[in-house]
Amino acid sequence: xxxxxxxxxxxxxxxxxxxxxxxxxxxxxxxxxxxxxxxxxxxxxxxxxxxxxxxxxxxxxxxxxxxxxxxxxxxxxxxxxxxxxxxxxxxxxxxxxxxxxxxxxxxxxxxxxxxxxxxxxxxxxxxxxxxxxxxxxxx
Amino acid sequence: xxxxxxxxxxxxxxxxxxxxxxxxxxxxxxxxxxxxxxxxxxxxxxxxxxxxxxxxxxxxxxxxxxxxxxxxxxxxxxxxxxxxxxxxxxxxxxxxxxxxxxxxxxxxxxxxxxxxxxxxxxxxxxxxxxxxxxxxxxxxxxxxxxxxxxxxxxxxxxxxxxxxxxxxxxxxxxxxxxxxxxxxxxxxxxxxxxxxxxxxxxxxxxxxxxxxxxxxxxxxxxxxxxxxxxxxxxxxxxxxxxxxxxxxxxxxxxxxxxxxxxxxxxxxxxxxxxxxxxxxxxxxxxxxxxxxxxxxxxxxxxxxxxxxxxxxxxxxxxxxxxxxxxxxxxxxxxxxxxxxxxxxxxxxxxxxxxxxxxxxxxxxxxxxxxxxxxxxxxxxxxxxxxxxxxxxxxxxxxxxxxxxxxxxxxxxxxxxxxxxxxxxxxxxxxxxxxxxxxxxxxxxxxxxxxxxxxxxxxxxxxxxxxxxxxxxxxx
Numbered sequence: 001x002x003x004x005x006x007x008x009x010x011x012x013x014x015x016x017x018x019x020x021x022x023x024x025x026x027x028x029x030x031x032x033x034x035x036x037x038x039x040x041x042x043x044x045x046x047x048x049x050x051x052x053x054x055x056x057x058x059x060x061x062x063x064x065x066x067x068x069x070x071x072x073x074x075x076x077x078x079x080x081x082x083x084x085x086x087x088x089x090x091x092x093x094x095x096x097x098x099x100x101x102x103x104x105x106x107x108x109x110x111x112x113x114x115x116x117x118x119x120x121x122x123x124x125x126x127x128x129x130x131x132x133x134x135x136x137x138x139x
Numbered sequence: 140x141x142x143x144x145x146x147x148x149x150x151x152x153x154x155x156x157x158x159x160x161x162x163x164x165x166x167x168x169x170x171x172x173x174x175x176x177x178x179x180x181x182x183x184x185x186x187x188x189x190x191x192x193x194x195x196x197x198x199x200x201x202x203x204x205x206x207x208x209x210x211x212x213x214x215x216x217x218x219x220x221x222x223x224x225x226x227x228x229x230x231x232x233x234x235x236x237x238x239x240x241x242x243x244x245x246x247x248x249x250x251x252x253x254x255x256x257x258x259x260x261x262x263x264x265x266x267x268x269x270x271x272x273x274x275x276x277x278x279x280x281x282x283x284x285x286x287x288x289x290x291x292x293x294x295x296x297x298x299x300x301x302x303x304x305x306x307x308x309x310x311x312x313x314x315x316x317x318x319x320x321x322x323x324x325x326x327x328x329x330x331x332x333x334x335x336x337x338x339x340x341x342x343x344x345x346x347x348x349x350x351x352x353x354x355x356x357x358x359x360x361x362x363x364x365x366x367x368x369x370x371x372x373x374x375x376x377x378x379x380x381x382x383x384x385x386x387x388x389x390x391x392x393x394x395x396x397x398x399x400x401x402x403x404x405x406x407x408x409x410x411x412x413x414x415x416x417x418x419x420x421x422x423x424x425x426x427x428x429x430x431x432x433x434x435x436x437x438x439x440x441x442x443x444x445x446x447x448x449x450x451x452x453x454x455x456x457x458x459x460x461x462x463x464x465x466x467x468x469x470x471x472x473x474x475x476x477x478x479x480x481x482x483x484x485x486x487x488x489x490x491x492x493x494x495x496x497x498x499x500x501x502x503x504x505x506x507x508x509x510x511x512x513x514x515x516x517x518x519x520x521x522x523x524x525x526x527x528x529x530x531x532x533x534x535x536x537x538x539x540x541x542x543x544x545x546x547x548x549x550x551x552x553x554x555x556x557x558x559x560x561x562x563x564x565x566x567x568x569x570x571x572x573x574x575x576x577x578x579x580x581x582x583x584x585x586x587x588x589x590x591x592x593x594x595x596x597x598x599x600x601x602x603x604x605x606x607x608x609x610x611x612x613x614x
Contacts, residue, residue: 109269119208
């Protein structure tokens with residue numbers, strides 16, 4: 001079962017999508033897609049970890065919260081993240097995100113992200129048993 | 140978009156009658172060509188807005204409308220204070236994003252001889268791009284004062300002149316702001332972002348007046364062909380983004396409890412008469428003040444840069460408009476004056492002549508409506524019209540709107556090639572990100588001229604002048 005991320009088209013902004021064998025893997029892949037909106041994730045070194053926790057009444061809102069927590073950490077710590085470990089249970093998400101401080105020369109960041117939206121928001125199990133998590137982010 | 144579902148009320152007014160859950164019709168102002176090119180999602184989203192409780196008259200879309208989230212970008216909707224709602228999705232993440240334009244008293248030839256030095260100086264002075272920070276750090280008490288006072292606060296701290304305030308919507312201070320409704324996270328996100336431009340489609344441009352369409356109004360606004368102006372496009376930065384994020388979630392969860400069946404989660408809203416609705420209004424108004432203060436500080440930095448290069452220049456403010464807001468206004472509906480909460484999501488307020496909100500010197504001309512274009516195609520100054528007050532609660536378009544995704548733009552163009560091509564046309568671009576430049580390529584946007592022509596023909600606002608860039612600082 002493929003683990004991957006991709007961007008999808010939105011007229012004004014950009015969609016992020018993660019795919020993986022588990023819900024957690026799909027969330028982790030979508031987080032990579034989020035980083036890729038800003039910079040090439042390959043250029044970001046997973047130097048130090050930031051602990052992230054959030055909770056929401058359903059999977060879709062939890063996914064949006066997860067991305068928004070990352071957006072908040074990126075904005076306030078001036079960091080980019082490249083590796084993620086997500087744990088989900090009982091409407092609660094705990095995660096570690098590894099990354100490093102933004103270096104304009106090294107990362108060449110293109111754009112900052114304002115927030116994850118509920119547009120095209122979807123978290124679901126696909127017919128082959130794998131998971132998809134996606135939404136549009138406002139840049 | 141399939142035009143067969145519309146009744147064409149005039150050349151530029153397309154009506155989709157209320158059906159199903161819609162409480163009011165959808166009205167789109169655009170030319171046939173713009174309608175044909177418009178994504179079908181615009182009608183779908185405008186129809187969802189038309190289904191919200193307490194909506195008054197119609198769900199409107201401006202000529203630059205495109206597929207947004209919840210509301211279409213270019214959407215205008217007004218709500219009754221007792222029956223209606225306020226929507227965090229209907230204002231969006233970049234609360235009070237807007238444009239201000241400064242006059243310079245300079246002519247194009249004055250700039251050309253120092254153009255590169257001016258570009259470099261502005262780029263050095265204006266924090267722009269991902270991770271850039273401002274010099275200002277606010278204590279908790281100062282943050283509260285800023286959230287209450289907006290541009291007025293900034294002027295009191297030495298950023299700009301008293302005269303700037305009369306030329307800013309709400310005279311520089313959005314009343315009704317409630318700093319207590321602004322979370323610690325939102326404040327933290329703003330900690331080092333005061334006086335920063337941001338990224339994406341935000342910019343600072345030195346522009347020349349390339350064409351004047353209405354000489355009388357242009358004279359009232361203090362502009363003539365060949366004059367140089369400076370336009371700044373940005374919003375409430377991290378604070379506004381965080382407020383949008385937090386209230387979107389809270390409203391989405393609370394909507395069901397309030398008995399509001401949302402056709403789209405992104406339309407998350409709360410009754411205006413509820414505690415949550417009032418708290419959002421207090422926080423959103425604080426974010427409007429943050430945006431006004433931010434553009435005021437950027438104005439100060441711009442003036443300092445000009446003083447270094449062109450010491451004789453004075454840069455008075457022409458006007459400052461916001462295009463992502465919900466504001467309490469009085470409008471005439473079916474012959475009756477009514478207090479309404481008007482959401483403008485990617486739409487500019489465009490009050491007509493005689494409106495009490497306008498500074499006395501613009502009462503005859505109407506409100507300056509500042510429309511941002513793309514780096515290569517230019518921008519426009521329009522004037523509010525009496526007809527616009529009737530047609531869409533005194534609203535007009537806000538920009539060109541994207542014609543293609545960011546990904547498609549980077550596939551087609553290289554940032555370096557765009558910078559070089561624009562330089563060969565006399566437009567100097569300064570940006571920390573070449574990929575960012577490619578994503579904002581001129582051809583990634585729709586033709587702004589077609590949009591403002593449609594706004595003019597629809598009677599929303601009158602064309603006054605077209606601006607072309609000389610210098611563009613891009614985040």
